[in-house]
Amino acid sequence: xxxxxxxYLGSNLTPGSAGNMLxxxxxxxxxxxxxxxAVIAMxxxxxxxxxxxxxxxxxxxxxxxxxxxxVADALKLLLKEDIMPAEADKLVFWLxxxxxxxxxxxxxxxxPFGPTHAVTDMNIGILFMLGVSSLGVLGIVMAGWxxxxxxxxxxxxxxxxxxxSYEVAMGLAVVSAVLMTSMNAQGTGTLSMIGIVQAxxxxxxxxxxxxxxxxxxxxxxxxxxxxxxxxRAPFDLPEAESELTAGFHxxxxxxxxxxxxxxxxxxxIAVSSIAVTLWLGGWLRPFPNLLGGPLWDLVFSxxxxxxxxxxxxxxxxxxFRMPRHSFFRVQTVGLALFAVxxxxxxxxxxxxGVRERVQDIFWFCFKVAVFMYLxxxxxxxxxxxRFDQLMRVxxxxxxxxxxxxxxxxxxxxxxx
Amino acid sequence: xxxxxxxxxxxxxxxxxxxxxxxxxVRRNAVHSAIALIVTLLSVAGLYLMLYAPFVAGxxxxxxxxxxxVLFLFVIMLVNIDRSMKERAFNKQWWIAIAxxxxxxxxxxxxxxxxxxxxxxxxxxxxxxxxxxxxxxxxYGNYMFAFEIASLLLLVAIIGAVVMAKxxx
Numbered sequence: 001x002x003x004x005x006x007x008y009l010g011s012n013l014t015p016g017s018a019g020n021m022l023x024x025x026x027x028x029x030x031x032x033x034x035x036x037x038a039v040i041a042m043x044x045x046x047x048x049x050x051x052x053x054x055x056x057x058x059x060x061x062x063x064x065x066x067x068x069x070x071v072a073d074a075l076k077l078l079l080k081e082d083i084m085p086a087e088a089d090k091l092v093f094w095l096x097x098x099x100x101x102x103x104x105x106x107x108x109x110x111x112p113f114g115p116t117h118a119v120t121d122m123n124i125g126i127l128f129m130l131g132v133s134s135l136g137v138l139g140i141v142m143a144g145w146x147x148x149x150x151x152x153x154x155x156x157x158x159x160x161x162x163x164x165s166y167e168v169a170m171g172l173a174v175v176s177a178v179l180m181t182s183m184n185a186q187g188t189g190t191l192s193m194i195g196i197v198q199a200x201x202x203x204x205x206x207x208x209x210x211x212x213x214x215x216x217x218x219x220x221x222x223x224x225x226x227x228x229x230x231x232r233a234p235f236d237l238p239e240a241e242s243e244l245t246a247g248f249h250x251x252x253x254x255x256x257x258x259x260x261x262x263x264x265x266x267x268x269i270a271v272s273s274i275a276v277t278l279w280l281g282g283w284l285r286p287f288p289n290l291l292g293g294p295l296w297d298l299v300f301s302x303x304x305x306x307x308x309x310x311x312x313x314x315x316x317x318x319x320f321r322m323p324r325h326s327f328f329r330v331q332t333v334g335l336a337l338f339a340v341x342x343x344x345x346x347x348x349x350x351x352x353g354v355r356e357r358v359q360d361i362f363w364f365c366f367k368v369a370v371f372m373y374l375x376x377x378x379x380x381x382x383x384x385x386r387f388d389q390l391m392r393v394x395x396x397x398x399x400x401x402x403x404x405x406x407x408x409x410x411x412x413x414x415x416x
Numbered sequence: 417x418x419x420x421x422x423x424x425x426x427x428x429x430x431x432x433x434x435x436x437x438x439x440x441x442v443r444r445n446a447v448h449s450a451i452a453l454i455v456t457l458l459s460v461a462g463l464y465l466m467l468y469a470p471f472v473a474g475x476x477x478x479x480x481x482x483x484x485x486v487l488f489l490f491v492i493m494l495v496n497i498d499r500s501m502k503e504r505a506f507n508k509q510w511w512i513a514i515a516x517x518x519x520x521x522x523x524x525x526x527x528x529x530x531x532x533x534x535x536x537x538x539x540x541x542x543x544x545x546x547x548x549x550x551x552x553x554x555x556y557g558n559y560m561f562a563f564e565i566a567s568l569l570l571l572v573a574i575i576g577a578v579v580m581a582k583x584x585x
């Protein structure tokens with residue numbers, strides 16, 4: 001048994017390709033845990049960042065700076081009455097949130113957090129991700145229809161039309177990136193997520209900078225289409241609150257609604273990690289060519305620990321800024337403990353054995369975090385599109401641009 | 417590494433596929449039928465995976481389960497389910513259908529019985545690693561012409577649909 005556990009640690013394969021069930025389960029559990037924490041963090045960050053963009057304070061009451069607000073929300077959702085409309089189609093109503101969550105979480109089996117840090121490496125990885133994440137729309141359509149109510153139905157109709165339209169542009173952008181992986185000595189590309197990042201490592205360039213501006217344009221098209229795919233502002237017509245109350249999940253409450261919420265955020269993380277893998281070099285650290293060498297390797301490997309230490313310092317600084325009043329004593333102590341926890345994680349990540357292993361995961365998560373910030377930024381700044389404008393952008397701008405980029409990539413690839 | 421293509425998964429997936437297929441035709445509610453069809457399509461994708469054809473499985477999920485079924489549901493949702501559920505099912509040709517089903521079943525059974533002589537003992541070498549590359553080479557190499565004709569056919573169908581649906585373009 002111990003041998004079985006140890007046998008994986010020595011290999012440099014993903015648990016899936018090593019065929020080690022135990023470690024595959026460990027990875028799945030870790031990813032599930034990490035995703036849940038990320039969704040909780042996103043919930044807080046989104047409110048805070050949006051609030052600060054609009055010169056408000058955002059949540060301030062529950063915990064210091066509202067840090068415990070997501071926990072309070074989760075509790076509220078779990079304790080709420082679970083309502084099912086009388087005329088609803090019971091089975092489909094019950095099934096819809098499950099499908100959305102399954103589709104959103106299943107794609108993480110192939111997301112490469114590092115050369116070995118993925119549950120498994122499929123040789124159709126990117127195809128699997130696009131396919132399974134497109135199953136989420138089925139859940140949305142089913143939710144809208146099963147509610148047997150007007151607003152959800154309109155929301156579901158909009159959602160399905162929108163997703164089908166933007167998937168085309170998204171696919172074309174992805175194909176142009178996959179085409180770039182084939183520009184090696186053998187002339188064969190790959191669809192595997194790990195293979196795509198390794199291709200960028202071999203060619204010594206992130207695909208966003210390859211054949212400038214073609215790679216950049218492809219990523220731009222993907223970055224627009226992925227916002228539409230996840231039904232986020234400015235493409236959040238399926239849940240436009242000014243017109244449709246809450247769109248396809250109007251009739252959902254309590255735990256089922258929280259499943260939709262969870263699925264939305266993990267789908268956002270999933271498509272962001274596709275973008276990071278395809279164009280931003282996945283787990284590779286920035287400037288591997290310009291700032292190469294063992295010294296710079298060391299400097300960059302310190303980044304994860306130092307950033308956690310910085311977060312801890314921020315928390316510590318705010319501990320001292322807490323109001324000196326007996327009402328705030330518990331919160332102050334809690335924040336201080338949080339600062340100590342962050343600092344301890346930071347110190348752990350600075351340790352020589354650990355820092356080489358965690359830096360892949362850190363850079364991947366860092367790049368995904370940038371995309372998540374962009375999502376919040378879009379929501380804070382762009383007004384919502386009208387439906388005909390949405391269709392025009394999808395079919396008349398993104399699709400021709402995607403086709404053009406694909407053809408030009410192929411031509412330049414043949415010429416170079 | 418142990419192969420995943422065990423008989424257990426084969427029987428599981430084929431049972432799911434058949435159950436889904438039966439549900440498609442027995443449910444009166446069109447949306448339930450569509451969902452059952454999705455189950456069938458996904459289990460067929462699983463069967464493709466067991467045949468070491470990952471690319472076909474991925475495309476099956478993207479095109480059928482993700483694309484076509486969304487359009488199906490899109491159309492079905494606009495139909496008044498209550499009224500269509502009261503309509504009599506138009507299954508007047510059931511005896512032709514049964515004859516066709518029996519004939520097909522007999523074909524399958526005879527192929528299964530004679531399979532020893534029909535098929536080579538050892539199958540083709542499994543090309544799982546380079547499956548996608550092989551398909552790409554065949555599609556854009558040997559079968560380029562047929563592939564282009566098929567895409568042209570689809571284009572004609574799209575133009576025809578637009579012309580029929582829109583009187584004034």
